[in-house]
Amino acid sequence: MEMVESVIPYEEAKIRILNASHSCIAWAGTLIGQQYIHESTLTDVIYAIADRYVTEDVIPCLGDNGIDLPTYRDVVLKRFTNPYIQDTNQRVAADGFSKIPAMIAPTLQECYQRGVRPEATAMLPALFFVFMEQWHKGTLPYQYQDGILDAQAVHEMFEAQDPVAVYARDKALFGDLANNADFLALMREKVAAVYTLIN
Numbered sequence: 001m002e003m004v005e006s007v008i009p010y011e012e013a014k015i016r017i018l019n020a021s022h023s024c025i026a027w028a029g030t031l032i033g034q035q036y037i038h039e040s041t042l043t044d045v046i047y048a049i050a051d052r053y054v055t056e057d058v059i060p061c062l063g064d065n066g067i068d069l070p071t072y073r074d075v076v077l078k079r080f081t082n083p084y085i086q087d088t089n090q091r092v093a094a095d096g097f098s099k100i101p102a103m104i105a106p107t108l109q110e111c112y113q114r115g116v117r118p119e120a121t122a123m124l125p126a127l128f129f130v131f132m133e134q135w136h137k138g139t140l141p142y143q144y145q146d147g148i149l150d151a152q153a154v155h156e157m158f159e160a161q162d163p164v165a166v167y168a169r170d171k172a173l174f175g176d177l178a179n180n181a182d183f184l185a186l187m188r189e190k191v192a193a194v195y196t197l198i199n
Contacts, residue, residue, distance in 0.1 A: 009065035016058045018076045020103040021050040026092035027127040031198045037087040041080040052120040061110040094145040096128045100173045126190035129167050133158055164188050
């Protein structure tokens with residue numbers, strides 16, 4: 001029992017800090033025309049998005065769990081800058097429809113439960129929204145892999161009158177936040193911020 005209790009905080013930190021920020025960097029890097037994780041992480045604006053996400057939202061959500069979370073954040077982000085790994089944005093960007101509910105939505109939800117607007121975390125699903133918009137238009141630079149992708153539903157979302165609303169109200173992605181008016185407003189703001197970032 002002690003072993004399980006000691007492993008859970010590390011696993012949660014890995015999912016939210018390492019895995020989610022990895023995907024964030026891959027989506028953002030792809031949107032600005034980059035191929036590799038290390039070059040995307042070394043791009044100041046992308047590094048700042050990942051760093052803010054962990055620092056402002058994840059670390060307060062995880063709290064005092066016995067792990068030095070700021071150090072873990074720095075080690076993870078430094079590792080992503082290693083050019084010898086040659087990890088591609090294509091590989092890391094995959095399976096976003098599974099990653100958002102598993103890795104990102106819990107932080108969004110816990111921020112709202114704490115009375116905090118998850119400004120930094122909301123950039124991650126906003127990046128994925130614009131990433132999938134490029135997939136819909138056929139302008140991604142590679143073939144996107146996703147084991148649970150419902151291609152027809154995604155095309156219909158982007159052909160709807162208000163694609164951001166369809167996306168933000170998706171319970172499979174965002175759970176109870178699908179009914180949260182402030183979350184929808186926040187997603188509109190962050191999608192606009194992503195357009196500014198890539199244009």
